Amino acid sequence: MKQANRFMSDMLDFDDESSVTDVLWRACKPTAIEVHDGAVVMSVPFEAYRRALTMVRDAELPRRQHQITVRAYGDSVVRLTFALSDVVPDTSNAMLEWHDSLVSEALTVQPTEMGWSVLDTRGCVRLRVQTADVPTVHWSDLIPPPPEMFNVTVVPDGVVEVPFMTWDAFFPAQTDSLPLAYVERNSKPDRTLFALHAAHDEKYAGTGERFAGMNLAGRTFVLENTDALGVNNRRCYKNIPFFVSSRLYGLLLLTTAHLRLSLADISTRAAQGLVEDEVLDMFFIGGGSLERISYNYRRITGFPRDVPNWSYGTWMSRMSYWTAEQTSEVARRLREGRFPADVIHLDTGWFDEDWVCDWEFSKEKYPDPAQYIHEMRNNGFRISLWQRPSIGTNNHLFADALEKGYIVGPGQNSEQASNFNQLEYTAPIDFTNPRAVAWYQGMLARLFEYGASVIKTDFGEDIDMSAHYAGMTAKQLHNVHALLYQKAAYEVTQKSTGEGIIWARSSWVGSQRYPVHWGGDTGCTWDGMAGTLRGGLHLGLSGFAFWSYDVPGFHGVPDFMNSRPANDLYVRWTQMGVFTSHLRYHGAQPREPYEYPEVSDIVRQWWMLRYMLIPYLAAQGHKATITGYPVLRALVFHHTDDPMCWVIDDQFYCGDSFLVAPVMNADGVRDVYLPDGRWVDLWTGTCYEGRQWLHNVQSQLSHMPVYVVYGSTVPVYPESVQCTDHMDMTKSVNLQFDAQYRGFSSSILGEVTRLA
Numbered sequence: 235m236k237q238a239n240r241f242m243s244d245m246l247d248f249d250d251e252s253s254v255t256d257v258l259w260r261a262c263k264p265t266a267i268e269v270h271d272g273a274v275v276m277s278v279p280f281e282a283y284r285r286a287l288t289m290v291r292d293a294e295l296p297r298r299q300h301q302i303t304v305r306a307y308g309d310s311v312v313r314l315t316f317a318l319s320d321v322v323p324d325t326s327n328a329m330l331e332w333h334d335s336l337v338s339e340a341l342t343v344q345p346t347e348m349g350w351s352v353l354d355t356r357g358c359v360r361l362r363v364q365t366a367d368v369p370t371v372h373w374s375d376l377i378p379p380p381p382e383m384f385n386v387t388v389v390p391d392g393v394v395e396v397p398f399m400t401w402d403a404f405f406p407a408q409t410d411s412l413p414l415a416y417v418e419r420n421s422k423p424d425r426t427l428f429a430l431h432a433a434h435d436e437k438y439a440g441t442g443e444r445f446a447g448m449n450l451a452g453r454t455f456v457l458e459n460t461d462a463l464g465v466n467n468r469r470c471y472k473n474i475p476f477f478v479s480s481r482l483y484g485l486l487l488l489t490t491a492h493l494r495l496s497l498a499d500i501s502t503r504a505a506q507g508l509v510e511d512e513v514l515d516m517f518f519i520g521g522g523s524l525e526r527i528s529y530n531y532r533r534i535t536g537f538p539r540d541v542p543n544w545s546y547g548t549w550m551s552r553m554s555y556w557t558a559e560q561t562s563e564v565a566r567r568l569r570e571g572r573f574p575a576d577v578i579h580l581d582t583g584w585f586d587e588d589w590v591c592d593w594e595f596s597k598e599k600y601p602d603p604a605q606y607i608h609e610m611r612n613n614g615f616r617i618s619l620w621q622r623p624s625i626g627t628n629n630h631l632f633a634d635a636l637e638k639g640y641i642v643g644p645g646q647n648s649e650q651a652s653n654f655n656q657l658e659y660t661a662p663i664d665f666t667n668p669r670a671v672a673w674y675q676g677m678l679a680r681l682f683e684y685g686a687s688v689i690k691t692d693f694g695e696d697i698d699m700s701a702h703y704a705g706m707t708a709k710q711l712h713n714v715h716a717l718l719y720q721k722a723a724y725e726v727t728q729k730s731t732g733e734g735i736i737w738a739r740s741s742w743v744g745s746q747r748y749p750v751h752w753g754g755d756t757g758c759t760w761d762g763m764a765g766t767l768r769g770g771l772h773l774g775l776s777g778f779a780f781w782s783y784d785v786p787g788f789h790g791v792p793d794f795m796n797s798r799p800a801n802d803l804y805v806r807w808t809q810m811g812v813f814t815s816h817l818r819y820h821g822a823q824p825r826e827p828y829e830y831p832e833v834s835d836i837v838r839q840w841w842m843l844r845y846m847l848i849p850y851l852a853a854q855g856h857k858a859t860i861t862g863y864p865v866l867r868a869l870v871f872h873h874t875d876d877p878m879c880w881v882i883d884d885q886f887y888c889g890d891s892f893l894v895a896p897v898m899n900a901d902g903v904r905d906v907y908l909p910d911g912r913w914v915d916l917w918t919g920t921c922y923e924g925r926q927w928l929h930n931v932q933s934q935l936s937h938m939p940v941y942v943v944y945g946s947t948v949p950v951y952p953e954s955v956q957c958t959d960h961m962d963m964t965k966s967v968n969l970q971f972d973a974q975y976r977g978f979s980s981s982i983l984g985e986v987t988r989l990a
Contacts, residue, residue: 267350302314306341367382384414439478443751482522538746564578574845576959584599624641752784759787771867784821916940
């Protein structure tokens with residue numbers, strides 16, 4: 235039986251019913267190259283292929299000529315733009331926030347024996363184009379000769395070479411990837427695609443909050459923001475079209491469109507992608523290390539903003555607190571129990587009707603919101619408020635907001651239109667409309683006048699794809715909606731309170747500028763804990779500095795609302811959270827530590843340790859805003875050349891100094907990998923040489939394996955406090971981890987926390 239070309243099916247969707255009219259246009263070797271205003275423009279012919287069992291050249295369609303623009307920024311970024319329109323994308327884009335140090339390089343072209351080299355002002359080669367013919371071979375009538383292929387190598391930093399995957403075929407008509415191509419549907423450009431060479435041992439990471447293993451080689455992902463409904467599947471709240479390679483380059487696909495990335499999967503020889511847009515805008519990013527690659531990515535898309543010190547304290551929440559009296563009681567019990575905390579979050583229940591978000595406190599539940607928030611603030615608690623970026627037909631704001639264009643109604647003949655008629659429609663706020671943004675920010679500003687400190691910008695992953703938006707099509711808006719939404723909330727928060735912070739779930743390119751993001755709705759299980767950490771490791775490799783999650787998971791298993799997390803899971807997740815940039819408790823069941831009396835003493839001690847570490851966390855957080863480092867880091871950030879670190883996804887660095895190995899089972903036993911260097915056991919003070927496994931490390935429930943880089947100086951707060959209001963950072967002392975360190979119990983950490 236003849237088999238269809240799997241590339242055409244799996245990558246191009248040519249087996250889809252709507253693909254009957256599709257025509258594939260594949261790039262041939264460039265025919266000309268010129269310099270225009272410091273950029274290089276290549277002329278590239280494309281030839282047509284029809285949908286068939288194999289790649290069949292359509293001789294009736296003549297070749298087309300298109301242009302590819304090459305630009306360089308600084309010494310480590312090369313941008314290739316292939317636009318099937320008259321407009322080449324520029325730098326005015328919501329996803330971009332150019333750093334002043336990142337300036338355009340004037341490029342020149344130099345002929346070579348094989349084609350052309352593109353050089354910068356320092357004489358470094360930033361791109362090579364091969365136009366020399368391939369060796370002539372004999373082909374039978376049954377197997378057509380190979381086409382003239384696009385053979386280009388990008389050298390983003392003048393050192394690391396990133397070749398397009400030029401020849402990836404069993405024979406020319408049976409290909410597994412194409413270096414550069416596009417697909418027309420109904421005679422209009424519909425999607426673009428590319429393929430880069432993947433070495434046999436090349437590894438990849440990033441692409442957003444990916445809940446997969448550390449090395450993404452051999453995986454294919456659809457980058458389409460959606461409610462992930464957990465952290466143990468392929469869905470993703472935070473897709474970021476940016477990945478890093480063990481070859482030491484990064485690739486940013488600057489688009490808001492849905493796209494597919496296949497990293498050495500559909501073809502093990504190619505890292506290839508398909509973008510559902512007529513523009514393919516590729517930023518090749520070098521720098522010599524993953525940290526520098528991430529730094530250069532941030533120079534393009536923006537650096538994370540710093541966060542206030544109080545945000546490093548404990549956040550307490552559940553779904554949901556219902557009244558002022560209930561939250562006041564929670565605050566009282568936390569203080570009486572000596573559980574240090576700084577934030578109480580009001581989830582879906584602070585309105586008149588649960589989930590019906592009108593940005594107004596229920597007069598019955600919170601009769602005097604300003605006085606309530608003032609009293610909570612005097613007790614050391616800031617208030618966080620849940621809301622959503624949409625309005626339902628059962629909301630009193632709906633009719634007026636729809637009439638004024640602040641929200642959008644469904645398109646005709648859609649399922650949403652039917653729901654609309656049945657009063658079940660939820661309309662998204664149109665953040666492409668400046669008037670809608672001002673209206674939304676005005677409602678948040680009133681909450682800040684009451685004294686609220688932070689807004690939980692929940693949802694944002696989905697919009698009505700049938701609706702018509704003011705600034706762009708639904709297809710263009712879907713993924714970037716999260717960025718526009720969070721930008722609006724962050725900016726009004728900073729303007730109103732003087733402190734920029736949100737609590738966000740979804741993301742796209744540029745969202746890292748507006749912290750903090752959390753990991754979404756994970757199950758209260760060990761595998762939920764493991765999947766959560768994987769997501770955070772990949773997100774840190776995608777430009778994000780700050781990240782958190784719901785401790786100890788969000789929903790119960792098997793009963794969503796009624797299955798409470800086990801005591802040991804509560805403790806183990808707490809321990810991991812202490813070493814994450816932000817620590818928030820939230821879920822479908824009670825999360826307050828006094829609700830878990832069998833382990834509440836251990837939790838209290840770990841919270842005390844958390845507050846002792848706030849000087850360190852704040853310093854590492856600030857560093858993360860001016861470098862490429864996140865607070866929570868995958869091991870490969872520091873050990874890129876260690877193949878073992880490319881597969882470890884259950885350990886992490888907390889800042890520069892701590893190596894954390896969370897316990898993710900009820901047995902309290904795990905293996906720990908110590909990478910290159912010298913390490914100090916936090917608990918015993920024992921020193922270890924790195925590049926070794928410690929097998930069957932046993933940890934009693936009150937302990938978790940933590941190791942410190944030998945020679946580290948860690949600032950800690952030397953007193954027990956109940957909130958950050960009681961902290962005077964000038965009192966911080968430095969704790970040295972070297973041969974003089976005698977273990978946790980003999981240090982100031984043990985003296986204050988009594989954590990034995």
